[in-house]
Amino acid sequence: MDWSKRALEGQSFGDAELLSLLRPEVPLLPLLHEAFRVREHSFGRRVRVHILNNAQNARCPEDCGYCSQSKISDAPLQPYAWKPLPELLNEARRACDAGAFRYCMVASGRGPTTRQTDELAQIVRTIKKEVPVEICVSVGLLDDEKAQTLKDAGVNRLNHNLNTSESHYPKICSTHTYRDRVNTIMSAHRAGLETCSGMIMGMGESDADIIEVARELRKLEVPSIPVNFLIPIEGNPVVSDGSLTPERALRVLALFRLVNPRAELRAAGGREGHLRSMEGLALYPANSLFVEGYLTTRGREAQDTYRMIRDAGFEVERADGTIASWSELGLDDVFQVTGSADILKPEVRRAEL
Numbered sequence: 177m178d179w180s181k182r183a184l185e186g187q188s189f190g191d192a193e194l195l196s197l198l199r200p201e202v203p204l205l206p207l208l209h210e211a212f213r214v215r216e217h218s219f220g221r222r223v224r225v226h227i228l229n230n231a232q233n234a235r236c237p238e239d240c241g242y243c244s245q246s247k248i249s250d251a252p253l254q255p256y257a258w259k260p261l262p263e264l265l266n267e268a269r270r271a272c273d274a275g276a277f278r279y280c281m282v283a284s285g286r287g288p289t290t291r292q293t294d295e296l297a298q299i300v301r302t303i304k305k306e307v308p309v310e311i312c313v314s315v316g317l318l319d320d321e322k323a324q325t326l327k328d329a330g331v332n333r334l335n336h337n338l339n340t341s342e343s344h345y346p347k348i349c350s351t352h353t354y355r356d357r358v359n360t361i362m363s364a365h366r367a368g369l370e371t372c373s374g375m376i377m378g379m380g381e382s383d384a385d386i387i388e389v390a391r392e393l394r395k396l397e398v399p400s401i402p403v404n405f406l407i408p409i410e411g412n413p414v415v416s417d418g419s420l421t422p423e424r425a426l427r428v429l430a431l432f433r434l435v436n437p438r439a440e441l442r443a444a445g446g447r448e449g450h451l452r453s454m455e456g457l458a459l460y461p462a463n464s465l466f467v468e469g470y471l472t473t474r475g476r477e478a479q480d481t482y483r484m485i486r487d488a489g490f491e492v493e494r495a496d497g498t499i500a501s502w503s504e505l506g507l508d509d510v511f512q513v514t515g516s517a518d519i520l521k522p523e524v525r526r527a528e529l
């Protein structure tokens with residue numbers, strides 16, 4: 177198996193090769209090892225931690241079937257307008273103190289108006305002045321002008337996911353197209369914004385769809401790729417298709433790593449529920465995680481995630497490139513376990529027998 181060598185040389189892989197990665201014919205652990213060698217080349221054992229902030233929660237006029245904020249979802253929603261600046265500033269500070277590399281503000285909707293873009297730009301300027309953290313925003317469709325406004329304000333990165341392949345896209349959304357999404361990524365590129373775009377697994381996509389998205393992101397030269405695992409939310413039209421096992425989730429991450437060797441690859445939304453006890457293995461292909469939950473669902477607490485990162489033998493990278501110490505991340509219990517040795521006493525063993 178010379179996957180890692182070929183990936184690092186920039187070679188592309190054929191359809192049959194990539195399909196085999198998603199199937200048992202390629203053993204999982206050697207595959208993860210190959211993915212790790214590629215990850216290690218650019219990122220060592222470092223993990224970038226992102227904290228998401230749902231800066232605004234509202235019913236959205238779009239009909240993305242996986243989203244509990246869409247107009248067609250019956251999921252309960254507690255709407256609120258854009259959080260006030262002091263609240264966002266505090267949350268950015270808290271994210272930075274909690275070891276976050278990047279603070280991501282997300283708003284629902286098709287895309288911001290010019291006035292909303294200007295307001296967001298002002299928020300970003302203030303946060304950047306006060307808090308040493310990278311800023312990512314995810315605010316829907318943007319044109320060149322709005323992307324430039326955000327770039328000028330100091331936004332580092334724009335998130336806009338492809339979500340699935342072009343041919344599968346009409347099955348998850350009808351109010352905008354895959355091409356609209358690609359165009360937003362192109363606008364961000366032209367404005368000089370870093371781009372972040374990925375996929376949601378578990379929405380009925382085929383293996384070929386997964387390969388198509390991984391390749392499209394390579395073609396678009398997207399440097400940050402979140403791979404999400406659909407969290408089935410009651411009331412949403414698109415719920416899990418039942419395809420996601422921990423092994424499949426790991427294979428998909430390895431595939432994305434080999435196709436996009438230098439991208440920051442994130443085991444993103446839904447990793448806890450879908451990877452379960454295999455979660456630590458996701459760090460072999462991926463070098464980035466969210467902590468403290470997602471837009472409308474809870475995730476793991478930060479310290480549990482840091483403990484998982486530490487136990488798996490990785491380290492947390494700060495926005496300035498330094499490594500955070502475990503004690504500053506709140507892990508003072510260095511590998512301390514508690515338990516009772518009663519089981520070893522002869523009388524206990526006899527009693528159990």
Ligand code: SF4
Nearest residue numbers: 236240243246284285
């Ligand atoms: S555009 Fe965004 S907020 Fe609106 S339904 Fe789609 S994913 Fe949800």
